[in-house]
Amino acid sequence: MPVIDSTSTKPVIAVAFYSTYGHIDALAAEVIKGVESTGAIVKPYVIKETLPHEVLQKMYANTSLQAKYPAITPNDLKEVDGLILGAPTRYGRLPSQVDNFFDQTGQLWATGGLVGKFVTMFTSAAGQHSGHESTYTTTFPFFAHHGMAYVPIAYSNPLVGAVDAMQGSSPYGASTVAGSDGSLKPTANDLAVAEYQGKYFANFVGTFVKGKQAAPAATTTDAAKSVPETSNGYSVDKVAGEPTDKATSTSAPAQANAEKPTPAVDGTPAPAKTAENGSPAKTSTAEKKPKKKGFFSCCDDSGIDK
Numbered sequence: 001m002p003v004i005d006s007t008s009t010k011p012v013i014a015v016a017f018y019s020t021y022g023h024i025d026a027l028a029a030e031v032i033k034g035v036e037s038t039g040a041i042v043k044p045y046v047i048k049e050t051l052p053h054e055v056l057q058k059m060y061a062n063t064s065l066q067a068k069y070p071a072i073t074p075n076d077l078k079e080v081d082g083l084i085l086g087a088p089t090r091y092g093r094l095p096s097q098v099d100n101f102f103d104q105t106g107q108l109w110a111t112g113g114l115v116g117k118f119v120t121m122f123t124s125a126a127g128q129h130s131g132h133e134s135t136y137t138t139t140f141p142f143f144a145h146h147g148m149a150y151v152p153i154a155y156s157n158p159l160v161g162a163v164d165a166m167q168g169s170s171p172y173g174a175s176t177v178a179g180s181d182g183s184l185k186p187t188a189n190d191l192a193v194a195e196y197q198g199k200y201f202a203n204f205v206g207t208f209v210k211g212k213q214a215a216p217a218a219t220t221t222d223a224a225k226s227v228p229e230t231s232n233g234y235s236v237d238k239v240a241g242e243p244t245d246k247a248t249s250t251s252a253p254a255q256a257n258a259e260k261p262t263p264a265v266d267g268t269p270a271p272a273k274t275a276e277n278g279s280p281a282k283t284s285t286a287e288k289k290p291k292k293k294g295f296f297s298c299c300d301d302s303g304i305d306k
């Protein structure tokens with residue numbers, strides 16, 4: 001596993017994939033080759049199997065594929081600039097093994113840990129028209145929730161639009177047609193598009209990484225300052241649909257204050273607060289915010305539950 005130098009302008013790209021029979025594994029090898037050809041740092045991972053051994057045996061799964069690379073953990077994603085995700089189609093969408101991994105990323109979501117990172121995907125399906133594209137599009141909500149920018153290959157390589165022979169790829173990314181019994185192998189075109197996707201993505205992310213490192217620090221700071229506080233998608237006020245009251249102290253008249261009593265945690269309106277002399281009481285936001293329960297309580301260090 002390569003050691004990451006934080007001052008390097010080389011992008012760090014994770015290639016994380018799940019494969020039952022080897023088609024995705026074969027595409028992944030080409031994707032990795034493509035990333036490496038750009039000089040980027042590639043970190044290959046498998047996505048952990050979750051099916052019981054007896055079931056895998058009945059499916060004739062190739063369980064040795066799991067041992068090829070370390071199983072990815074959510075924390076591994078923190079270190080990378082981009083993710084290339086590979087997974088076969090299951091009922092026109094992702095396999096549950098990948099969903100299981102996604103479900104472990106709740107804390108990354110709550111802390112905005114993947115916001116601004118890049119992602120692209122490759123897939124595989126038994127048939128020609130039985131789920132390739134829907135597997136991409138049904139995964140987009142995950143990327144959107146995490147703030148990850150999807151990089152499609154579009155038709156930037158003529159091999160993507162080839163119709164002279166059966167091939168799996170599309171503007172969304174590389175793919176292959178495995179056949180209903182899994183006996184088909186990725187074609188030369190499929191493998192070439194997979195390698196191309198790795199190269200294209202690494203170059204794309206590399207341009208961003210270089211630009212970011214070349215930008216003067218002040219620019220980044222100013223840009224961050226100019227973002228209005230209310231645009232923070234992780235604000236508890238916004239998430240919970242409550243009125244946004246970001247001021248640390250209130251200067252509104254007592255009457256206005258009385259019209260907007262702070263609801264208690266159980267939903268009962270609390271009495272309006274006024275100082276002893278009748279003027280508006282100084283109320284800190286920390287005092288007014290009810291403690292969140294349920295899902296948000298999972299994320300102790302996120303700040304959203306405080």
Ligand SMILES: Cc1cc2nc3c(=O)[nH]c(=O)nc-3n(C[C@H](O)[C@H](O)[C@H](O)COP(=O)(O)O)c2cc1C
Binds near residue numbers: 020021
């Ligand atoms: C439970 C299950 C559901 C599947 N659903 C679909 C499907 O909706 N469409 C399709 O074309 N292939 C479907 N397949 C076939 C897989 O997509 C195919 O086995 C896979 O692309 C091969 O990739 P792999 O060798 O990397 O596992 C399904 C396979 C299984 C086991």
